[in-house]
Amino acid sequence: xxxxxxxxxxxxxxxxxxxxxxxxxxxxxxxxxxxxxxxxxxxxxxxxxxxxxxxxxxxxxxxxxxxxxxxxxxxxxxxxxxxxxxxxxxxxxxxxxxxxxxxxxxxxxxxxxxxxxxxxxxxxxxxxxxxxxxxxxxxxxxxxxxxxxxxxxxxxxxxxxxxxxxxxxxxxxxxxxxxxxxxxxxxxxxxxxxxxxxxxxxxxxxxxxxxxxxxxxxxxxxxxxxxxxxxxxxxxxxxxxxxxxxxxxxxxxxxxxxxxxxxxxxxxxxxxxxxxxxxxxxxxxxxxxxxxxxxxxxxxxxxxx
Amino acid sequence: xxxxxxxxxxxxxxxxxxxxxxxxxxxxxxxxxxxxxxxxxxxxxxxxxxxxxxxxxxxxxxxxxxxxxxxxxxxxxxxxxxxxxxxxxxxxxxxxxxxxxxxxxxxxxxxxxxxxxxxxxxxxxxxxxxxxxxxxxxxxxxxxxxxxxxxxxxxxxxxxxxxxxxxxxxxxxxxxxxxxxxxxxxxxxxxxxxxxxxxxxxxxxxxxxxxxxxxxxxxxxxxxxxxxxxxxxxxxxxxxxxxxxxxxxxxxxxxxxxxxxxxxxxxxxxxxxxxxxxxxxxxxxxx
Numbered sequence: 197x198x199x200x201x202x203x204x205x206x207x208x209x210x211x212x213x214x215x216x217x218x219x220x221x222x223x224x225x226x227x228x229x230x231x232x233x234x235x236x237x238x239x240x241x242x243x244x245x246x247x248x249x250x251x252x253x254x255x256x257x258x259x260x261x262x263x264x265x266x267x268x269x270x271x272x273x274x275x276x277x278x279x280x281x282x283x284x285x286x287x288x289x290x291x292x293x294x295x296x297x298x299x300x301x302x303x304x305x306x307x308x309x310x311x312x313x314x315x316x317x318x319x320x321x322x323x324x325x326x327x328x329x330x331x332x333x334x335x336x337x338x339x340x341x342x343x344x345x346x347x348x349x350x351x352x353x354x355x356x357x358x359x360x361x362x363x364x365x366x367x368x369x370x371x372x373x374x375x376x377x378x379x380x381x382x383x384x385x386x387x388x389x390x391x392x393x394x395x396x397x398x399x400x401x402x403x404x405x406x407x408x409x410x411x412x413x414x415x416x417x418x419x420x421x422x423x424x425x426x427x428x429x430x431x432x433x434x435x436x437x438x439x440x441x442x443x444x445x446x447x448x449x450x451x452x453x454x455x456x457x458x459x460x461x462x463x464x465x466x467x468x469x470x471x472x473x474x475x476x477x478x479x480x481x482x483x484x485x486x487x488x489x490x491x492x493x494x495x496x497x498x499x500x501x
Numbered sequence: 502x503x504x505x506x507x508x509x510x511x512x513x514x515x516x517x518x519x520x521x522x523x524x525x526x527x528x529x530x531x532x533x534x535x536x537x538x539x540x541x542x543x544x545x546x547x548x549x550x551x552x553x554x555x556x557x558x559x560x561x562x563x564x565x566x567x568x569x570x571x572x573x574x575x576x577x578x579x580x581x582x583x584x585x586x587x588x589x590x591x592x593x594x595x596x597x598x599x600x601x602x603x604x605x606x607x608x609x610x611x612x613x614x615x616x617x618x619x620x621x622x623x624x625x626x627x628x629x630x631x632x633x634x635x636x637x638x639x640x641x642x643x644x645x646x647x648x649x650x651x652x653x654x655x656x657x658x659x660x661x662x663x664x665x666x667x668x669x670x671x672x673x674x675x676x677x678x679x680x681x682x683x684x685x686x687x688x689x690x691x692x693x694x695x696x697x698x699x700x701x702x703x704x705x706x707x708x709x710x711x712x713x714x715x716x717x718x719x720x721x722x723x724x725x726x727x728x729x730x731x732x733x734x735x736x737x738x739x740x741x742x743x744x745x746x747x748x749x750x751x752x753x754x755x756x757x758x759x760x761x762x763x764x765x766x767x768x769x770x771x772x773x774x775x776x777x778x779x780x781x782x783x784x785x786x787x788x
Contacts, residue, residue, distance in 0.1 A: 210629075211629060214629060218638070219637075219638070219641070222638070222641055222642070222645065223641065223645065226641075226644075226645030226646055227645070227646075332770065332773060332774070333766075333770070335773060336717065336766060336769040336770040336772075336773050337762075337765075337766045337769065337770075338721050338724065338725065338765075338769075340724070340725060340728045340741075340744065340745075340748075341744060341762045341765060341766060344744070344747070344748035344751055344758055344762075345758070345759075345762060347751070348751045348752075348755055348758060352751065352752050442640075442729065443725065443728065443729070446729070447748065457637065457640065458640060458644070458729055458731075461640060461641055461644040461645070462644055469641070472637075473637055476637065
């Protein structure tokens with residue numbers, strides 16, 4: 197288990213390196229620079245600015261300097277938010293994105309798993325059909341459509357909930373629901389599919405044959421087995437959801453880290469964009485690893501040595 | 502019994518066709534999608550209002566006999582703009598999917614057929630690419646290198662072929678061991694000919710299913726980029742652009758949000774149903 201973790205972590209290093217390299221050179225080779233939008237400054241000042249941020253050095257030197265810095269945990273100053281370092285901006289935004297994302301994932305997991313499992317148990321019933329149609333809607337309709345529609349109906353027309361902002365419980369409801377809906381849909385479909393397969397499995401037949409009640413069979417045997425594909429789905433999805441949805445944060449004006457990405461790129465805020473990309477990649481890798489480590493707890497056939 | 506055996510054998514494709522025709526959701530979806538596609542192809546040519554015509558007497562006007570879906574903040578007819586936008590969204594979806602299918606099939610079939618070190622190397626490359634946060638890279642690409650349609654469609658196609666390559670490789674590995682492929686070898690067919698003539702045609706089923714499910718994903722991604730202001734630019738429009746404009750004007754002009762949202766959702770819905778239907782038809786095992 198320990199050596200497995202070490203091996204996986206070692207395997208993640210080249211991946212992170214490739215991501216950093218692609219992002220770094222793509223950003224730097226693109227036209228435009230971080231100081232373009234400011235009032236035109238005399239050439240000397242421009243040169244001084246660039247020297248201060250080491251932008252005048254050859255690209256490879258800058259890249260090596262950047263790699264050296266992030267190894268010591270220094271992601272550099274933001275080019276746009278002058279008095280902040282990238283680390284500070286991420287530390288400010290991440291708790292917001294994390295709370296929003298975790299709330300959405302918890303709801304998605306409970307609702308999606310329950311609905312999917314129940315639909316499988318009552319196969320071909322009205323509940324099954326309704327759940328699967330709703331799930332298809334959740335998958336087909338993107339959240340940049342769902343979020344404005346929710347805002348329009350519940351926020352504007354019925355005036356039940358605030359349409360934006362962040363801080364109070366009321367303000368969190370719409371973004372959490374909009375964020376959770378597609379995940380509910382995916383989890384429900386996944387659970388239903390795997391539950392149907394599990395219900396045909398030999399161990400379920402054995403459980404029934406030894407006289408276990410349907411209820412005990414489902415609770416003690418089937419649900420655990422049906423949860424496996426959901427578990428693998430949860431890793432990358434949770435990582436993506438807690439690192440901030442660009443769309444949801446923009447629509448509801450939420451101060452998470454999702455908005456830093458697009459705004460940062462538009463502002464040519466090199467260091468901030470790099471920081472977000474690296475952060476995102478590391479969270480994804482960490483969650484995938486976490487899921488793989490948890491897997492043996494749910495499925496005794498899987499062992500890491 | 503004897504009559505039944507004497508009946509001409511039905512090909513698996515025919516069986517699949519019969520199963521698909523029995524799937525009401527998929528058939529309805531096909532009809533709806535065909536109607537939307539036809540409208541996108543025809544309406545812009547025959548419409549009373551050109552894409553950019555401004556009706557000064559109807560700025561941000563609600564739906565009326567004159568403007569069926571109302572007008573936007575510049576007095577442009579939404580009915581016409583939605584179908585212009587649909588052209589872009591559907592064309593991009595199909596074109597990028599085609600790119601993804603070509604790259605994915607070529608890559609996956611080569612890796613699966615070659616096997617050994619070549620396979621290991623090619624699939625390792627796919628694994629590394631898989632770990633990249635692609636949405637971020639496409640956004641960066643669009644921000645830094647201009648909001649160019651060709652670039653966007655290449656980017657969308659380039660990020661969608663990975664799953665295709667994996668599916669095709671898996672299928673190729675099983676096909677490779679089948680008797681008819683061995684027979685082709687025994688008769689002296691060159692490897693390229695075996696892949697092109699015998700492997701690829703037998704991959705069509707899973708490829709068709711996956712392609713149908715890729716089109717809505719690409720349309721969604723294009724709309725997302727356009728929604729963020731990074732995709733299709735004025736004066737052209739797409740469903741994502743229209744939804745974004747509608748979302749910012751929804752309090753005063755809800756029709757600007759509702760109509761494009763309904764069209765995008767219906768199209769994605771239909772494509773997903775068709776994809777599911779195809780999968781069930783081609784692969785009769787339960788899902």
